[in-house]
Amino acid sequence: MFEWLLENGWILWLVLFLGLAAVETLTLDLFFVMMAMGALAAMISTFLGAAFFLQVIIFCVVSLLMVLVVRPVALKHLKRGSPDQLSNVDRLIGESALTLDIVTGESGTVKIGGDTWSARTLDGSLIPAGERVAVTRIDGATALISAPARPQAADSGAV
Structure with missing residues (x-):
């Protein structure tokens, strides 16, 4: 052998x-x-x-x-990326999302980058469908969102 x-x-x-x-x-x-x-x-x-x-x-x-x-x-x-480079769902935080239906503190859906996510608001407020919102946090498979601050309309007061 x-x-x-x-x-x-x-x-x-x-x-x-x-x-x-x-x-x-x-x-x-x-x-x-x-x-x-x-x-x-x-x-x-x-x-x-x-x-x-x-x-x-x-x-x-x-x-x-x-x-x-x-x-x-x-x-x-292989580890060329920066150490603070976000991956997976962490990179979604701060992204813009579009509400697909009414989002409340209990339920709702949003579209984030082409993917549909279940969502709810952080403060329990009601956000209507079609609004642009910001992703604040990801909790499991649910995006926690908040409405971005709306810009104030400029006063065009004519005297």
């Missing part, structure tokens, strides 16, 4: 490569993919006729270099 493995070492490295790549798809932390690259390098060295102990050394060295050199650079590029 051991002799067969030495003669067909590429199968060992291929299985290790595929296994590490599969684990990476579950963890997504760019660690196991670096080790998979080490297994790929060891598999290539098998085809070039390297001895098994040299294949193991190549696996270890390439994996270590990938983890220490390539992974930090890759993580930096």
Whole structure:
């Protein structure tokens, strides 16, 4: 069995490569993919006729270099956004919404960026359909809204 493995070492490295790549798809932390690259390098060295102990050394060295050199650079590029960048529903806060029907402190619906949300007012006031409102908070699947301050009409008093 051991002799067969030495003669067909590429199968060992291929299985290790595929296994590490599969684990990476579950963890997504760019660690196991670096080790998979080490297994790929060891598999290539098998085809070039390297001895098994040299294949193991190549696996270890390439994996270590990938983890220490390539992974930090890759993580930096993946996390390029600013730390205060909002995601998911947090980015909806402060957005403008259009009331689709009457919104009260109990119920209503609004359209936010093309999506229809259930809504209610923060202060329990009544906002008629067709009004532009501001999203103040998201509570589960409900947008809590408030009517934006209406601009005062300029006095055109003629004397």
